[in-house]
Amino acid sequence: MERLIYRYEKKMIEQKLVLPGDPVLAELDTEIVWNRQHPSIPVLEPIFSKLNINSLLFSPPAEPYRSIIDHLAECTSDVITLKDNETRTFLHDIPVIHTFSPGPIINRLKQRKCVVIPGHGIVTCGTVSPEQTYVNFSSVLFSCFVKYFADYLTDAILGNLSREQRDTFDRVNSYLKPFPEVDVHLKKGPFSSEDAVYGAISEAGKPIVNYGFVDSVMGNISYRYQNTLYISQTGSFLDELESCIDPCPIDNSSCTGITASSELPTHLEIVRNSAYSAIVHGHPKFAVIMSMICEKEQNCAFNGMCHVKCPESRYVRNIPIVTGESGTGPRAICNTVPPAVIDHQAAIVYGHGVFTAGEDDFNDPFYRLCSIEKMCREEYFSGISHS
Amino acid sequence: MFGWTGKVLRIDLSSRRYYAESPDSEIYQKYIGGKGLAGFYLKDFVAREWDHPEMPLIFFTGPLVATPAPTSGRMTVMSRSPLTGTIGDASVGGRFGSELKKAGWDGIILTGKSDALTGIQITDDRVAFSDAIDLKGYPLSRFNKQLKKKGAFAAVGPAAESRVKFANIMFDGHYAAGRNGLGLVFSAKNLKYITIMGTGTPAIFNRDALKKSREDILRLAAASPVLMGELGITHFGTAAIYDLTGSRRMMPTENFKHTYFEAAKRCNAHAYHLRYHPKKSGCTGCHILCKKIGRNGDVLPEFETMNHFSALLNNDDISTVVEANQICNDMGMDTISAGATLACYAELTGKNLSTKHIVSLLMDMALARGIGKALGQGSFEYATAYGTPEASMTVKKLELPAYDPRGAYGMALGYAVSTRGGCHLRAYPIGNEVLRKPVPTDRFTFSGKARIVKIAEDVNAVVDSLTACKFIFFGATLEEYSKAYAAVTGIESSGQDLLKIGERIYYNERIMNSRNGFTKEDDDLPKRFFDESGSSGNQINIPPIIRKDFLQARENYYTIRGLDQNGAPTPQKTEELGLSWNG
Ligand SMILES: [Zn+2]
Numbered sequence: 001m002e003r004l005i006y007r008y009e010k011k012m013i014e015q016k017l018v019l020p021g022d023p024v025l026a027e028l029d030t031e032i033v034w035n036r037q038h039p040s041i042p043v044l045e046p047i048f049s050k051l052n053i054n055s056l057l058f059s060p061p062a063e064p065y066r067s068i069i070d071h072l073a074e075c076t077s078d079v080i081t082l083k084d085n086e087t088r089t090f091l092h093d094i095p096v097i098h099t100f101s102p103g104p105i106i107n108r109l110k111q112r113k114c115v116v117i118p119g120h121g122i123v124t125c126g127t128v129s130p131e132q133t134y135v136n137f138s139s140v141l142f143s144c145f146v147k148y149f150a151d152y153l154t155d156a157i158l159g160n161l162s163r164e165q166r167d168t169f170d171r172v173n174s175y176l177k178p179f180p181e182v183d184v185h186l187k188k189g190p191f192s193s194e195d196a197v198y199g200a201i202s203e204a205g206k207p208i209v210n211y212g213f214v215d216s217v218m219g220n221i222s223y224r225y226q227n228t229l230y231i232s233q234t235g236s237f238l239d240e241l242e243s244c245i246d247p248c249p250i251d252n253s254s255c256t257g258i259t260a261s262s263e264l265p266t267h268l269e270i271v272r273n274s275a276y277s278a279i280v281h282g283h284p285k286f287a288v289i290m291s292m293i294c295e296k297e298q299n300c301a302f303n304g305m306c307h308v309k310c311p312e313s314r315y316v317r318n319i320p321i322v323t324g325e326s327g328t329g330p331r332a333i334c335n336t337v338p339p340a341v342i343d344h345q346a347a348i349v350y351g352h353g354v355f356t357a358g359e360d361d362f363n364d365p366f367y368r369l370c371s372i373e374k375m376c377r378e379e380y381f382s383g384i385s386h387s
Numbered sequence: 388m389f390g391w392t393g394k395v396l397r398i399d400l401s402s403r404r405y406y407a408e409s410p411d412s413e414i415y416q417k418y419i420g421g422k423g424l425a426g427f428y429l430k431d432f433v434a435r436e437w438d439h440p441e442m443p444l445i446f447f448t449g450p451l452v453a454t455p456a457p458t459s460g461r462m463t464v465m466s467r468s469p470l471t472g473t474i475g476d477a478s479v480g481g482r483f484g485s486e487l488k489k490a491g492w493d494g495i496i497l498t499g500k501s502d503a504l505t506g507i508q509i510t511d512d513r514v515a516f517s518d519a520i521d522l523k524g525y526p527l528s529r530f531n532k533q534l535k536k537k538g539a540f541a542a543v544g545p546a547a548e549s550r551v552k553f554a555n556i557m558f559d560g561h562y563a564a565g566r567n568g569l570g571l572v573f574s575a576k577n578l579k580y581i582t583i584m585g586t587g588t589p590a591i592f593n594r595d596a597l598k599k600s601r602e603d604i605l606r607l608a609a610a611s612p613v614l615m616g617e618l619g620i621t622h623f624g625t626a627a628i629y630d631l632t633g634s635r636r637m638m639p640t641e642n643f644k645h646t647y648f649e650a651a652k653r654c655n656a657h658a659y660h661l662r663y664h665p666k667k668s669g670c671t672g673c674h675i676l677c678k679k680i681g682r683n684g685d686v687l688p689e690f691e692t693m694n695h696f697s698a699l700l701n702n703d704d705i706s707t708v709v710e711a712n713q714i715c716n717d718m719g720m721d722t723i724s725a726g727a728t729l730a731c732y733a734e735l736t737g738k739n740l741s742t743k744h745i746v747s748l749l750m751d752m753a754l755a756r757g758i759g760k761a762l763g764q765g766s767f768e769y770a771t772a773y774g775t776p777e778a779s780m781t782v783k784k785l786e787l788p789a790y791d792p793r794g795a796y797g798m799a800l801g802y803a804v805s806t807r808g809g810c811h812l813r814a815y816p817i818g819n820e821v822l823r824k825p826v827p828t829d830r831f832t833f834s835g836k837a838r839i840v841k842i843a844e845d846v847n848a849v850v851d852s853l854t855a856c857k858f859i860f861f862g863a864t865l866e867e868y869s870k871a872y873a874a875v876t877g878i879e880s881s882g883q884d885l886l887k888i889g890e891r892i893y894y895n896e897r898i899m900n901s902r903n904g905f906t907k908e909d910d911d912l913p914k915r916f917f918d919e920s921g922s923s924g925n926q927i928n929i930p931p932i933i934r935k936d937f938l939q940a941r942e943n944y945y946t947i948r949g950l951d952q953n954g955a956p957t958p959q960k961t962e963e964l965g966l967s968w969n970g
Contacts, residue, residue, distance in 0.1 A: 004835075027835065028838060029834070029835050029836075029837055029838050029943055029947070030837065030838075030943045030946050030947060050883075051883050052842050052845060052883060052886040052887070052890070053842075054835065054838045054839065054842065088606070089606055089607060089610055090607075092603060092866075092867075109883075110881035110882065110883040110884065111866070111869075111881045111882070111883075112866065113866070126826070127825075127839075127842050127846075128819050128825055128826055128828060128839055128842075129819070129826050129827075129828055129835070129839075131826040131827075132825060132826050135826065233823060234612050234823050234824070235823050235824070235825075235826055235827060236823075248617075248618065252617065252618060252622075252657060253657045254630045254652075254655060254657060255618040255623055255626075255627040255628070255629070255630040255631065255655065255656050255657070256630045256631055256633075256634045257612075257617075257618050258612060258613055258616065258618045258619060258627050258628070258630075258631055258822070259612065259613075259631065259821070259822055259823050260612055260616070260618070261612065262610045262611065262612045262616065264612060264616060264617055264618070265616065265617045268617060325606060325609060325610070326606075326609065326610040327609040327610040327611065327612070327615055327616065328609055328615045328616060328617065329609045329615060331609075332609060
């Protein structure tokens with residue numbers, strides 16, 4: 001069996017979150033096992049003796065994340081505060097320290113799942129599996145990317161940009177890859193067997209990640225076949241959905257889907273009330289960024305509560321932006337997303353991500369998700385050049 | 388003092404005297420409350436027999452109880468277990484913990500023995516004793532209403548009076564301090580009930596910070612499919628897990644001979660929903676509300692109970708499961724041990740128990756009639772007397788719950804090393820091995836599981852000391868709860884700081900068990916799991932557990948926990964954790 005530390009090292013490199021040779025991972029049962037020899041190990045090893053953890057990851061992020069995170073961290077002495085859904089729900093905030101030594105790292109990891117050390121990298125830890133270190137690392141990168149670009153456009157609109165900010169932005173920008181030419185032909189539906197459904201879901205997850213639209217841990221996919229919704233499991237990887245799909249009867253006659261994605265209620269509401277059977281949800285970065293750009297924010301009574309209370313009906317071109325938090329409850333997106341998706345075949349959730357739907361197979365929702373991200377990226381840069 | 392009341396109520400039943408004790412603030416900081424403080428007070432007496440008059444029966448709340456912190460309505464009851472001889476503790480829900488705190492007490496320590504059957508009524512700082520001789524032999528339903536008028540209540544039923552070794556203390560009618568026979572300890576003190584009512588409110592250090600951490604916790608709960616999801620326990624109760632153990636081929640069936648139950652589809656949460664139309668109910672201070680009560684008042688069974696009165700007994704009639712649950716609640720006995728002991732009886736006698744027989748045997752157990760008297764001693768004593776102890780599916784004589792260890796190896800290790808015997812709740816590996824929280828792990832390997840189990844035991848020791856509900860930790864973590872703890876008490880603390888306290892609390896339990904002669908021989912699973920396969924199928928293979936791998940994982944666990952290779956505490960670790968060997 002492949003050790004998990006190697007598995008997640010490989011995954012981070014494939015997804016271009018880090019450069020080959022950079023990530024240092026360790027897991028501990030009775031003895032610490034490292035994925036490689038590395039000069040940082042003497043700094044990292046003492047962390048295990050002071051914290052009740054079983055896994056640790058340290059790595060400088062790849063560009064553009066590296067420049068972004070160093071920039072955000074240098075602007076603060078203590079924590080990076082963010083307002084996207086990922087951070088609000090899971091990370092809370094991102095601690096920053098300025099020396100790469102065991103004491104300060106331990107102090108911050110006592111409180112949070114990660115710590116950023118500008119000029120060095122990011123340390124994350126887990127109590128169950130190295131998978132937590134990878135998921136946390138990936139979340140930090142996502143959240144910082146979103147914050148950086150959203151803040152920059154906001155400052156640009158307000159005319160607040162300094163020379164230095166512009167220089168950093170140019171540098172960061174130079175690392176961004178052009179939007180890819182997408183050429184994908186997913187299996188044609190409607191599907192007429194359970195096996196075909198499993199195959200179609202697993203197939204659809206891969207290009208979303210491989211083209212770099214959505215990070216592996218940030219999304220979920222479902223398909224309705226007869227009276228069952230087949231949906232990816234909670235905490236599954238979009239590009240590795242084989243054996244991570246739960247069948248959920250539409251009438252709730254079995255609870256096996258208790259391990260399904262936390263957005264199951266939203267998916268169910270859509271398929272129960274429309275002819276759509278294929279649904280894709282992911283967190284493409286520029287869609288998330290654009291959902292958070294609001295010129296009225298500064299003077300709005302709901303500033304700070306935009307993600308649940310925004311009273312405006314907002315759009316990026318013709319795609320509606322809705323509010324809501326993950327999962328269930330009166331403030332949850334299972335109330336706001338379904339009507340918007342049923343009317344527009346897509347919706348962007350404030351600070352969170354995109355839902356798209358299709359009738360027979362995943363071609364439509366996949367391309368729709370790509371085009372929304374492409375459009376949001378265009379909107380973003382036209383916003384920059386107009387301000 | 389914030390969070391805690393700073394006062395513990397000492398009651399001596401022999402003299403019917405009581406007084407308030409004020410523990411040092413260091414004691415609070417060292418043990419938090421609930422299970423931690425109860426263990427601290429039990430330690431000096433734990434070598435006595437469970438029915439010795441000096442053996443304390445201890446009730447403790449924690450600093451979060453009766454505050455706006457989510458799921459904080461619980462408390463711990465602790466003593467020495469008559470069933471296992473180990474420490475015996477139970478986390479219990481309902482209203483009692485909240486009322487105890489509001490009455491101005493962090494806990495109650497009961498000692499002595501009354502000369503006649505007695506009830507205790509506590510109203511704020513006043514304690515009254517009354518004769519309860521008229522209630523002797525009463526099932527709980529006959530006097531619940533009467534007690535309810537006096538506030539929250541704890542009581543025992545006929546099972547405790549019949550000396551059933553897994554008799555429960557029942558709280559507020561249907562919340563059990565179960566598993567270890569704490570009801571028998573209660574009854575041995577000649578006590579029938581305690582009622583409690585309080586009018587105070589605990590002082591909170593920083594209400595705004597508490598509000599913030601409450602929001603963080605509720606947000607995580609809302610995003611947790613297991614908790615608040617469409618199929619989660621808020622809608623279906625713990626019964627929601629039943630379909631999952633079935634589909635994962637780890638559903639204990641016919642006394643753990645099989646791990647798949649053909650009729651499970653007809654006995655799942657949905658089937659109960661259709662027949663009983665339940666509404667939500669739950670503990671004070673909880674928004675999950677996992678308790679399900681049918682339209683006509685039937686309390687629906689928890690997941691473990693569902694399994695042990697259906698699959699484990701090869702019974703597909705859910706109305707019998709509901710009736711069996713009702714009998715156990717009314718007579719005051721543990722459903723897991725009762726069901727598992729019947730399953731052991733069925734295997735040894737070669738009978739498939741009819742629905743009628745299940746019901747009549749339960750009544751015989753509760754009233755110590757005929758074969759019921761032997762069954763009431765638990766499956767280990769029964770099977771041993773029968774000459775076949777290996778038919779008892781127990782660890783340290785405590786009957787195993789409804790996750791077959793061949794289907795989850797962390798659970799297998801967790802059962803074996805648990806300080807109260809065959810219990811799933813100490814390490815609760817079901818989170819990562821089955822429910823994918825916080826992340827999934829491979830359920831068919833011992834690799835890495837020793838440390839996972841150790842850390843999880845420490846986490847849950849903290850949860851049971853704060854006191855909060857383990858379920859919410861399918862969503863939240865100690866990271867968020869440490870903020871709530873700091874907001875309530877004013878003591879700055881991180882999740883990792885609390886974990887260190889959890890380690891101390893758990894190690895203290897190992898010391899107590901060691902003092903009573905428990906060694907690695909007791910940290911073991913029934914032979915069946917190493918010799919026989921489970922029910923493979925649906926592309927899932929359930930082979931027997933490889934003994935060598937299990938023993939290696941157990942050895943790793945001892946190393947990580949700081950025990951010697953016999954499973955005994957060491958002087959170095961004892962000192963490092965600020966504990967002592969003798970008190
Ligand atoms: Zn999402």
